[in-house]
Amino acid sequence: MSSREKHLEEIHNRRCSLEEECEEALAGKSGIVLEIGCGHGHFLTAYAQTHPEQFCVGIDLISRRIRLANDKRTKRYLNNLLFLKAEGVEMLDAMPSAVRLEGVFVIFPDPWPKKRHHRRRLMQVEYLNKLAHRTVAGGKLYFRTDSPDYFQWTVEKLIQHPDWDLTEELNWPFATTTYFQQLMESFYSLAACKITADPSM
Ligand SMILES: C[S@@+](CC[C@H](N)C(=O)[O-])C[C@H]1O[C@@H](n2cnc3c(N)ncnc32)[C@H](O)[C@@H]1O
Incomplete structure (x- = not known):
């Protein structure tokens, strides 16, 4: 098997096992909240503790962070919380x-x-399309960054997007400091609402 074939097989196997994990954890569930890039899981653990009516899933690329996050969940006996090693697009x-x-x-x-790395940013139009498809009408997207440039980038993409309504009326729903937040002097937050489909269309 060539190294390219081996690489493709690894991707295929990784996606298949993620599908199995998602089927087991999410099939038939409602009220699902997803945190993409959850790091050590500080935010979602605290959020899940105070939102027992929702099922919270945090994903991150780094195995060690997911292990530490799942330790927090175990210590707190939270059965509405799960952390998976997964990439944002592959998860959806x-x-x-x-x-x-x-x-x-x-x-x-x-x-x-x-600038030459901007295409690696998560908040691309294609990703906002995918997220919109996967979000209930009226569902919320919350975004926080310390980068004024990335914040403005995301604002512009959301303003232009037909499925997301960027609204200043929505407050950040839950206050807790994440690992990265404590390292930052300032940050910017926004909330967008998935637009309800017009039933007349
Ligand atoms: C700067 S850290 C922030 C972690 C956490 N949200 C916090 O505030 O402490 C960004 C995290 O996103 C993860 N990440 C980056 N790209 C990702 C992707 N495409 N899918 C999932 N996680 C990703 C990184 O591994 C990293 O843990």
Whole structure:
């Protein structure tokens, strides 16, 4: 097997096992909240503790962070919380087709400050499309960053997006300091609402 074939097989296997994990954890569930790039899980653990009516899933690329996050969940006996090692796009693709999100948190995502790296940012139009498809009408997207440039970038993408309503009326729903937040002098937050489909269309 060539190294390219081996690489493709690894991707395939990773996606299949994520699909299985998602099926087991999410099939038939409602009130799902997803945090993308959850790091050590500080935010979502505290959030899940105070929102027992919701089912919270945090994902991150780094295994050690997911392990530490799941330790927090175990210590607190939280059965409405789960952390998975997964990438943001792959996670949305792997969830059972009927699953819809009630809330999405993206808190201090990697800002990729250099212009030539902007295409690596998570908040791309294509990703906002995918998120909108996976979010219930009226569901919320919460975004927080320390980068004024990334904040403005996301504001512009949301203003232009037909499925998201960027609203100043929505407050950040839950106050707790994340690991990265404590390192930052200042930060910017926004909330957007998934637009309800017009039944006449
Ligand atoms: C700057 S840290 C912020 C962590 C946490 N939200 C906090 O505030 O402490 C960004 C995190 O996003 C994760 N990450 C980056 N790109 C990702 C992606 N495409 N999918 C999932 N996680 C990602 C990184 O591994 C990292 O843990």
